[in-house]
Amino acid sequence: MKLTPSADELAYWLILHQDKVVQLGEEPGLLKCHWSALDFAAAYAGEIIKIGEYRQHNCYLLDLGSESPGSPRTELVGLRATLMTQSSDAYQLIARGWQLAHFLRTHRYCGQCGRSMHLVDWELAMLCHGCGHRCYPRISPCIITAIRKDKQILLAQGRHHKSGMFSTLAGFVESGESLEQAVHREVMEEAGIEVKNLRYFRSQPWPFPHQLMVGFLADYADGEIKVDGEEIIEAHWFSMDELPLIPPAFSISGQLIEATRQLIEG
Template structure:
């Protein structure tokens, strides 16, 4: 049974999350504060938005204009929960981050400059002056594991933790299909050509609002040439000599684990929600 369900709760009371730029306020009891208590605090509130239900209780988001200091509390980044939090908690926090980012980025109309207004019962920001509407943004992107015989291609960015390698990824550009994006990004990032693309699955990725479309592909030709400023290192790895890999909850790790399971004749792992 899912502990977290998104939606538009209308009940009073319940819980609230205080959020600022992919970080959450927490105390010794966790991240969820009694909503009415949090309302009584002197918070620089940008917006309040209903999120859904956690263990049957309504949850609202308090999007703050700046981080605040509160006795016994600290700020914790979303990535801290990628490794340790259970799945439903991370799904709730990831969803809250995406909604908070959307609220922050659409306070004012991009057409006339007027102040946007939230729409009751719908996830939409509306400009009363020129009728412009903005829904939460999703940015489609591809992520691909490339194989060559038994070897897999993994790369790292300088932003990664030391020693960690992952699959290649990139955002879809206007006018191209996701498959075209795979070919273009692989060519740009490592100078290779690939073939036999196989769609595997997708995952919402709240850093900050991506929809990752996962693929397996086979190497066709070319030598590895890392893209300057984007790829710090890329190389072929054998399955028995893999580097530090991405967290198990990520679709990048799932693409790797799926290939390894199929190669060994094991059941397919389950893609995390």
């Protein structure tokens, strides 16, 4: 719901410019200040949306879109770099804020009749007053799986991985498919092997732009590694003391790798 905080309210702010986070000072992420201190954002007073609470203060989203803050006091930091520095509760709010901003940016017009859409004030949805079509923020479920074989873990390098990074296998859930079916299908498609003893690990919102990563631990069952060379460039079994470059610990992939390490060493 859009609102305008009072000038003297002390709050946390997530201010976005394109796919960057607007930063004031040295600490990236959520800004703690009064609305009156954000002089560069005065023109957006009617575009403020509350996204939750943080450390006993309201937290607001302000999306500048493609407009630059235009203030020498501000810096722009990438969303991914910002998230890597956050606590879990701040991560949740920033992820939610970015997904909401992306939703509002991409649902300005009705996909059914083409008229303008409007943010409703009783739930998080966009509504077309012309034909009644209503849209909710898109969430794309993805599975991500760490596979153990004796004292080794399977890691793969995808064509989108930068700097030669290797990660656990992941993929989108298809229509009509359970999470478990998606794991077995993706592992077979990406690595050519079968898995067993599937166990749910945990989930993590991944706002690039609107994924929900659902993590699993699994054991190797059968088959030889075979990749397509396109989506997955290479995949190998790695010992825990000889790991390649892997995702950071804040990511669910990094957490899955660490959980597998504990299973192997425990």
